[in-house]
Amino acid sequence: MRTGTEYVASLCDGRDVFIDGRRVDDVATHPAFVGIVATVGQLYDTAAGTPEMHIGDPDHGTINRVHMTPRSIEDLRIRREAITRWARLSNGFLGRSPDHVGSFFAGFASAPALFDQCRDGFGENVRRAYAEIVRDDLYASYTVIPPQNSGLNPGAATTSGVTQVGVVAETDAGIVVQGTQMLATGGAISDRLFVSCLRPLSPGQEDFAVSFMIPVATRGLKLFCRRPYAVGQPSAFDYPLSSRFDESDAMAVFDRVFVPWENVFIYRSVGGVHDQFHRTAAHVLANTQAQIRLTVKLKFLLGLAVHVSEANERSVAPSVQDKLGELASLASVVEGMVLAAEAGAALDEFGVCKPNPRFLYGIMGLQSELYPRVLHIIRELSGAGVIGTTSSYRDLVSPETHGDLTRYMAKSEADLEQRMKLFKLVWDAIGSEFAGRHHQYEIFYAGASEVARGYSRRQYGLDEPMALAQEFLDGYDVLGAAGDPQLAPMA
Ligand SMILES: Cc1cc2nc3c(=O)[nH]c(=O)nc-3n(C[C@H](O)[C@H](O)[C@H](O)COP(=O)(O)OP(=O)(O)OC[C@H]3O[C@@H](n4cnc5c(N)ncnc54)[C@H](O)[C@@H]3O)c2cc1C
Incomplete structure (x- = not known):
């Protein structure tokens, strides 16, 4: 199973993360991330070193229990205990630890036929993505909400010119997406970014009705982080949570990002985007x-x-x-x-x-x-x-x-x-x-x-x-209930 050291080493991959107007050279050693990277490393070390967090999966071998696809109430219990064990390491202050988006993929991968309805082969894509998360213990983050000033928000003004990430071109090899997405918690320190739209879409908005996952180091993906809370603090004694658990949030910009078909799960399907979240588990x-x-x-x-x-x-x-x-x-x-x-x-x-x-x-x-x-x-x-x-x-x-x-x-x-x-x-x-x-x-x-x-x-x-409520209402009327003296009209 993946260790903390392996996770930390994987972060040095040329990703485009920006803070204070400058590109971060190495996320793993930058003061904004060094504490949280150590914490996520601890999650991985704990999972690797704790047999109670492992389970045999018929398709994927021995896996981290947080990623299992529950098939029974007993599975749910086992999964809950593993998630709790991880949450204990941050006392619940990591909102988007790797088990969060991993859980979405457990649900997606259970229903490949649903994705195939959008296009043949998308079911296999989603299965492969889940298999990679499970096999390599990957940390996937996600960004599924449009910017507040984009036209996609119900009732929002559409005058800003800001556009949610959407398809701008298609080739034999894949799609090109462009635009913005509001927030990716943990995006800067994760392996993969899942992108879709959780907001209900309407016919005519097919350009935005997509779902795909890319490595964070994909060319054209730029993550603009909010102010980090650990930087400039005197010590972990003074800010014990900020210094360890600031998982970071970043606005995501997609500057003509190419996504190969293998990484696409839903393409231009309003119903498909909805069903992936809500018809699956x-x-x-x-x-x-x-x-x-x-x-x-x-x-x-x-x-x-x-x-x-x-x-x-x-x-x-x-x-x-x-x-x-x-x-x-x-x-x-x-x-x-x-x-x-x-x-x-x-x-x-x-x-x-x-x-x-x-x-x-x-x-x-x-x-x-x-x-x-x-x-x-x-x-x-x-x-x-x-x-x-x-x-x-x-x-x-x-x-x-x-x-x-x-x-x-x-x-x-x-x-x-x-x-x-x-x-x-x-x-x-x-x-x-x-x-x-x-x-x-x-x-x-x-x-x-x-x-x-x-x-x-x-x-x-x-x-x-x-x-x-109806049953009760049906029990009487203005003339009382037949045969029930208690409900007869008062004299
Ligand atoms: C700390 C943090 C971390 C997050 N992490 C992630 C993440 O990892 N990935 C991700 O995809 N998203 C993330 N989000 C985004 C989150 O999903 C959204 O904040 C949430 O869906 C609400 O959307 P919004 O922020 O656009 O708020 P809005 O929808 O703009 O709501 C703000 C207020 O406006 C009101 N409002 C909205 N529409 C109307 C209307 N038409 N008329 C009148 N009032 C209206 C609402 O009631 C609300 O009070 C994160 C958010 C926060 C705060």
Whole structure:
């Protein structure tokens, strides 16, 4: 299985990644990425060194369990445990670890016939892509949402001239795509970039109705990264999350990128683009991975909240206990829905054991309020403790400052270090720029809140609740129910 060292070495491949107006020479050693690259390397080393993360697959030999195609509820359990093990390494702060897009491909590859309906051979392309992810333990990222100022957004102005990535030419060997895509989390540090359109498209928008995957080092693909959060920070002690888990987000520009037919999965098919996500188990499997990750993150945040209340010696105060109780409820709801979706899973038309979408999308529909609520409660519990920290670790080691700080701010030197460490970590989870990005991420990663709730409404299955209500309504009328004296009109 792939090791961390192999992953790091693979990043030096001439990819075009830009920060601060300059091309990054070597992603693996650039200060913006060095922490996250080490973290992803740790994911790979953990998978390679943990037999409990391996499973024999009839088509692909021994594989990482996070990439398995679940065929039973037991498979889903095994997969969940492996995803949890990986999520534990970042305490859920890696949104798009390699198991996220890998999950989409497990769903895609289960339904080659669906892709063949678009064009003969696309099914084989998607199967091969999944086989490569699984065999080589590849890290695929994705960019599937158009820029906000492109004409493809419902209701958006179309005056900017910005165009979502789409087909501009076709040859015997492949297609040429050009345009922009809004965001690729982890794009700069991944092996492959999956490109498609998750937004519903309409007839007439076939140029954008494509789906393909390319190596990140493909000529013409340029990734423009947002400001990195690890750069310029004094130490990992001061920003323990920013320094390790800043997976980076990048706008993707496709400057006449050539994509060979072997890497194309859907071509100029509005229905095909939709079906790949929603008729296969792809969208459900990937979002299940996301909720398993969130379960770990919420447990971690709850743990931080308990530590804060103990550090302030307030954990028995009724108002503090109430807040911890609410956090526990929120964490348990997410975990419970993951387990409910797993317990209620059923085989889909392609033989994949698909977690029950009622519960999966149910919790996703609450996420845009749930996560900000969690942050708010921890802020309330923390008070100014997260602001009353020293400017950096240097205050703790400098002979000029360390004596006063120990004497006036804590019980002992060890106590001072523990308190600073805790509150700096809490700030990085709830208040730093890294935390702000996570706040935004958890609200939007699965679409704006009305999009997530739209999934929930459609997937709940409204027939059952409507039938319940109708059955009751049918039980009486203006003249009461025949033979039921209780329901007779009042005199
Ligand atoms: C941190 C982060 C990481 C991300 N990573 C990835 C990634 O790896 N890959 C990827 O493909 N995408 C990624 N995304 C993008 C994500 O999928 C989108 O943010 C999400 O789909 C919402 O789309 P949007 O940002 O265009 O918001 P919008 O759709 O523009 O929504 C913004 C607001 O506008 C409102 N709105 C939208 N349309 C209308 C309308 N017609 N009328 C009135 N109000 C409207 C919405 O309700 C919402 O309140 C990421 C996003 C974030 C924040």
